[in-house]
Amino acid sequence: MLAIVANTVVLAMDRSSRGDGGVEDAGIAFDSFSESVLAVLQIVTGDDFPLAMSAVAEGSGSGWSIAYFLLLQSFGAYIVISLFVAVLLAKLAQQTDDSLDEEDFTSLALAWREKSLSPELDPSSQLAVALQWLNVVFAVLFALEAAMKVVALGLWTGPAPNSRLGLPQGYLRNAWNLIDAVAVVFSIAALALPSVGALRVLRAVRPVRVVVRSPEIRIVLRALLAALPSIANVTALTLLLWTIFAILGVSLFKGTLSSCTDPSVETKAACNGTFTGEDGSVVAREWGPTAADFDSYPGAMLTLFQASTLSAWAEMARVMMAARGVDLAPSGNGSPFSLVYMASFVVVGSWLCLQLFTGVVIDRFSQLRRELDGSAFQTEKQRRWANTRKLLRAVNLEVRNDPPAGCLRRAAFNVVEHAWFEPAVLGVILANTLAMTLQYYGQSPAWAAALETADWVFLGIFTAEACLKLLGLGPAVYFKDRWNAFDAAVLVVSYASLAFPSGTGAPVLRVFRLGRVLRLVRRARTLHNLFQTLGIMRSCRAAAPTPAGESLVTLFFVVFMVTVSMSMLQLLIAVVIETFTERQEADAQEETLEREPLRVWGR
Structure with a gap:
């Protein structure tokens, strides 16, 4: 890149x-x-x-x-x-x-x-x-x-x-x-x-x-090429739907959405001569379309094309709702029912059509992946066997720590291994996050002192948590868990932020305390999947416009949105959804693999 x-x-x-x-x-x-x-x-x-x-x-x-x-x-x-x-x-x-x-x-x-x-x-x-x-x-x-x-x-x-x-x-x-x-x-x-x-x-x-x-990027490019015939079919259907809306739009709004460059002029007949602009220069009065153009079929198609990208479609709708009549500048809210037309197009011409693009690209991508990895030509038993092998390579069973020797360490171990310990810590993290949202500009000294006291209280709780884990589990086991190492780093930064005087970098350091919220990801399976799915791997190391220029710009917009936004963006979504789905299935199978031996051995 x-x-x-x-x-x-x-x-x-x-x-x-x-x-x-x-x-x-x-x-x-x-x-x-x-x-x-x-x-x-x-x-x-x-x-x-x-x-x-x-x-x-x-x-x-x-x-x-x-x-x-x-x-x-x-x-x-x-x-x-x-x-x-x-x-x-x-x-x-x-x-x-x-x-x-x-x-x-x-x-x-x-x-x-x-x-x-x-x-x-x-x-x-x-x-x-x-x-x-x-x-x-x-x-x-x-x-x-x-x-x-x-x-x-x-x-x-x-x-x-x-x-x-x-x-x-x-x-x-x-x-x-x-x-x-x-x-x-x-x-x-x-x-x-x-x-x-x-x-x-x-x-x-x-x-x-x-x-x-x-090889993975080659799969992506091949998926795009394989989806081109289906994309062509969806494009034909999309153009048909847009043509219906364009013809209807020309019938309803032709000649009603134009205005004069001089805001004080409200009719086309009076839009002539010159006027003084805001910068004091003399400007010629011209009559032309505003945010939307339904004076002709090509103009209507271009307007709908822009609206399909949801770019400034609300502004178009406001101008259409302000339409007053032919050769009259839009003003006020004289045509509120025009919103029905634009809203209907956004639903049908934008949301529906773009989802069709997403569907065909994802379908072709998934089919190509199955063909390349051989799953499209495997029997059901072969697919189960291949999935089991893949699962066995990826599964990580939880290791139970042995209680340490000594009464004090054993007591600390029993506390941190208790079923309610982690939920209690997560509750404190949520309370700490809520407390950090309560500060505001112009707060009273008493309120600021109360928030600072709360910071020290939460810091003491998190320090006690780290000490209990270090005592009960031992430094080797404690720092073996990357989340514990992350908690220790946040703890050090928290002490540094409270030790600095106000205005010397403390606000920046205190922002890092929000890293504790990431611990909630461990408890939310879906969020955890998203983090694993999108994890970064180490290997990822003017002259006035001419008519010809205007045509090129229009062509650029159409080609760009159809061939890039409506295809490549959907291909990106296909990659993410495919990987996320695979991760969800692997997690579900992993849970089954973790429970099944315990059920069998417990007989």
């Missing part, structure tokens, strides 16, 4: 350095590496998305800038983020902690190469020279990697497949190897011909080498 962000930054700065990035007036700049990173992250995260679109549509007259924005939104905002989530859920922590495999090295090498591409560096500076040499070194390493694979596998026909080693037949017969080869060729060509701008742009294909090396 960082590699692709860095590449998009480099491309934007490269265009900006040649005068194609004129979007600074809208608050987005690509003049330096840091500003470019900020701009790219703003676009990828969707922060102030309308401003970013306005910057591209109005601040730049270049089609390259719009193409760059489309690429960044499509592949950065959802595809890369979906791949990132897929990596998080891929169980890559099975690798050893003290070794770097081929994929880790490749990712690290690509990350080092990105900074060397920055056009903001002085080519004669020592840093630029050093980075250029690193660029050459890594290009040679990648070329050697490709050469060794060609020697081992053959370029096209290759040796016969080796069943013992599982070698594929021919280097270029593998699509992922082909992507590697193309990236290596482009890298070497860019070094040999640095003045060719097209080769610099084609370097952006290199980060794909990182993501395509993960």
